[in-house]
Amino acid sequence: MKRIFAIPPRLRSRAALGMTGPAAIGRFALQVCDDCSTVQYPPQEFCRQCLSSALVWREQTRQAAVLAEASVYHSLEPAFSGPTAPHTGLVRHNSGVVLVAFLKDNCCVGNTVHLSYVFAPGGSVVVQAAPPAADKEKVSAMTITPRPLAGLNCYLTDSENPLGQACKSALLDAGAANVWGPSSREADDSKVELVVETNWYADTYGGTSLGQRMEAHLELAERFTPILPDRKCTWVFALSFAALSAYPDQPRHSAQMAAAQALAISLRAKLLNQGARLVVAYPAKLDIEEHQSIEGSTLSWPSLASALVTALQNGHEDVYPDPQSRLWLERLTKDRKALEREMAMSPAP
């Protein structure tokens, strides 16, 4: 009989959903009042000090101290009633706010800890406290993130192009058991746990229309989504920043990326419901014809593959693998229209 695992409770207030953005890229941020500078937790609509509604998310130090701890041996919540008792507690962040957090096993009262946001199955953000030295070693039974890539069976939509080859070698280095492509004879669909779409950079002037590419993705999703084992599966899209803000002198490429982004977001919603996840990378400039007029340095294929592997290991959802894409993300978050004009004014090739 197929074992159906429970997804932890996912209901969150709109204010609490603000944790998703920092969690997606591995940052730790808390709400801060723009009027009186009071740090807030839990996330809320109005400042707990002055009732101002001007609350903004700002990156914070990760440092905190454990105030209390408890192991949950029995829970009415099916997701927390597994063989391992979740270790939880209260931690006081350096700003003074107190958070409920999942504690790494060796954290106890009085310890200094580092806080991270991690995604639980289903995509909700939870706070995790770990000893500072073990900050990167974050494997936990209740979260799907980060999970080691060791022993995974992977499928690349194109294993022969430069990105496909770089991903193959990065995944095998990270311990993947098999990396298959469309022409692999030994590929076994029923055993695939990681799908990487490596073919979205294919020449936009080539013979395949955008409609055909979209249909190919939808067929792939139909083929794999039902058979990917719950909780274990991860789907990866390698796109470019044009998915989020068009590169004006490359309308075909930008449209292709925007379409792929829409497909990725739709598939992510579906996968989250079965406890799986989806990761998207948005590099600024790659070694492709369409990116030649973009300013700044070109990200190599091995660097992109390595950024994807790191994101998978750390449980991040959005990958901005180079300084330019991180800079654009900041501008996009702050003022989308200003970035649109900035990109429109970039010197033509």
Ligand SMILES: [Zn+2]
């Ligand atoms: Zn205030």
